[in-house]
Amino acid sequence: MYSLWTRLHAIFAFTLSSLTAMTFLFFLSTAFHQYTTDVKLGTGKVVVKSVPDYTVSRDELDLGVITFDIDANLTDLFNWNVKELFVYLAAEYQTKDNQINQVVLWDKIIQRGQSGIVSAKNVHSKYYFWDDGRGLRQTPVKLSLNWNVIPNAGLLPNFAGQGEHTFIFPAEYAKGARA
Amino acid sequence: MxxxxxxxxxxxxxxxxxxxxxxxxxxxxxxxxxxxxxxxxxxxxxGSGSPIVVVLSGSMEPAFQRGDLLFLTNYEKDPVNIGDIVVFKIDGRDIPIVHRVIKFHQKEDGTMKILTKGDNNSVNDRGLYAPGQFWLDRKDIVGRARGFVPYVGWLTICMNDFPRLKYFVLGTLGLFVVLRRE
Known part of the structure; x- marks a missing residue:
C-alpha cells in the first residue's frame, strides 16, 4: 500500500498543487496594482520631410524628424512581481486619412535590478516616424511615455506615465535628405 | 444443475x-x-481560437523565454494599441508569432494597418510577413497576451519534440484511468 511509488506520487502531486497555489497568490498580490508615475517629456527639433519609404513603396510619404527629452524615475514601479518594464515613447495623432495613428518612436527594456531612471536629452527617435500618408504637416502630435509590465507570473498590463507633451509639425517640408 | x-x-x-x-x-x-x-x-x-499559447522562440526575450505560457483574449470590441503583445498568423506559415505592436493606423471605416516587432529583434516584422504584405490586418490577429506563466509550456514543447514521449505519457495516463479499481 505505502510503496515507494505511492509516496513519490504523493510528494509530486503535493509539490505541484502547492506551487500552483503559491503562483496564484503571487499573481493576486499585484493584480490590482496601479503602476503609474510622473514623467517629463519635451521636444527639441521638429521637422517634417517628404521622403519615400522604400520598404513599402516608391511613393513619397511624410517623415517626421524630431529630437526629444525624457525624464522619469521608474524605480518605484518595481515590486516583487515585476520582472521587466518595457518602456516605450508613443506618438498619437489624427490625420485626414486615419482616425487613429499610433507610432512607437523609442523604447527601452528595464530589467529587475537595473536602474529605473529613464533620462534622454536631445535624442533622435529609434524608429522612423513615417506617417501612413502625407498627413504630418501642421498636425498636433501627442507624445506619451508608456510601459508594459512583465511579471514573474500574472497579468501583462500597459500603463501611461502622467505627463504628456504635445507639439505641432511645421507647415513646410524641410530640405535635405537626412538631418 | x-x-x-x-x-x-x-x-x-x-x-x-x-x-x-x-x-x-x-x-x-x-x-x-x-x-x-x-x-x-x-x-x-x-473569444480567441487559441486561448493559451506556448512561446517557442526567443524573439521576445527578456520578457518571454521559450517554454513560457501566455493567456490570450481576442474580444472584437477591444481596441488594438501600440505596446500590446499580439499573437498573429501569416499566410503560408503554420506557427503563429508572438510580437509587439509598434505601429497602428485605423481609418474611419475601421480598416487597420498594424506593424509588429519582436523585442529582441532589431528590425520590424515586414521580413516575416507574406511576400508583398506590409501590414497586418485585424483578422490576422489570433489574440492579445493578457496573462503570463513561466516554464509551464516546456511540457508541451517536450511532447512535440519527442512524439514517443507524448504517446508514452498519454498511454500511461489512459491505462491508469482504465485500470484503476475503486
Whole structure:
C-alpha cells in the first residue's frame, strides 16, 4: 500500500498543487496594482520631410524628424512581481486619412535590478516616424511615455506615465535628405 | 444443475465485470470530454481560437523565454494599441508569432494597418510577413497576451519534440484511468 511509488506520487502531486497555489497568490498580490508615475517629456527639433519609404513603396510619404527629452524615475514601479518594464515613447495623432495613428518612436527594456531612471536629452527617435500618408504637416502630435509590465507570473498590463507633451509639425517640408 | 448454477455464477461475474468495464470506459470518456469542454469553454470566454499559447522562440526575450505560457483574449470590441503583445498568423506559415505592436493606423471605416516587432529583434516584422504584405490586418490577429506563466509550456514543447514521449505519457495516463479499481 505505502510503496515507494505511492509516496513519490504523493510528494509530486503535493509539490505541484502547492506551487500552483503559491503562483496564484503571487499573481493576486499585484493584480490590482496601479503602476503609474510622473514623467517629463519635451521636444527639441521638429521637422517634417517628404521622403519615400522604400520598404513599402516608391511613393513619397511624410517623415517626421524630431529630437526629444525624457525624464522619469521608474524605480518605484518595481515590486516583487515585476520582472521587466518595457518602456516605450508613443506618438498619437489624427490625420485626414486615419482616425487613429499610433507610432512607437523609442523604447527601452528595464530589467529587475537595473536602474529605473529613464533620462534622454536631445535624442533622435529609434524608429522612423513615417506617417501612413502625407498627413504630418501642421498636425498636433501627442507624445506619451508608456510601459508594459512583465511579471514573474500574472497579468501583462500597459500603463501611461502622467505627463504628456504635445507639439505641432511645421507647415513646410524641410530640405535635405537626412538631418 | 451444477452446470446451470455454474453458468449463472459466471454470468453474474461477467455482468459485474461488464459493468465495471463500462464504468471505467465511461470514466475515461468523461475525462476526455471535460478536457475538451474546458478548452472549448475557454475559447468562448476569451473569444480567441487559441486561448493559451506556448512561446517557442526567443524573439521576445527578456520578457518571454521559450517554454513560457501566455493567456490570450481576442474580444472584437477591444481596441488594438501600440505596446500590446499580439499573437498573429501569416499566410503560408503554420506557427503563429508572438510580437509587439509598434505601429497602428485605423481609418474611419475601421480598416487597420498594424506593424509588429519582436523585442529582441532589431528590425520590424515586414521580413516575416507574406511576400508583398506590409501590414497586418485585424483578422490576422489570433489574440492579445493578457496573462503570463513561466516554464509551464516546456511540457508541451517536450511532447512535440519527442512524439514517443507524448504517446508514452498519454498511454500511461489512459491505462491508469482504465485500470484503476475503486
Amino acid at each position: 451444477s452446470l446451470l448454477s455454474m453458468i449463472g455464477v459466471s454470468d453474474e461475474i461477467r455482468r459485474m465485470s461488464f459493468r465495471q468495464i463500462a464504468f471505467q470506459v465511461l470514466n475515461f470518456l468523461m475525462i476526455v470530454a471535460s478536457a475538451l469542454m474546458i478548452w472549448k469553454g475557454l475559447m468562448v470566454l476569451t
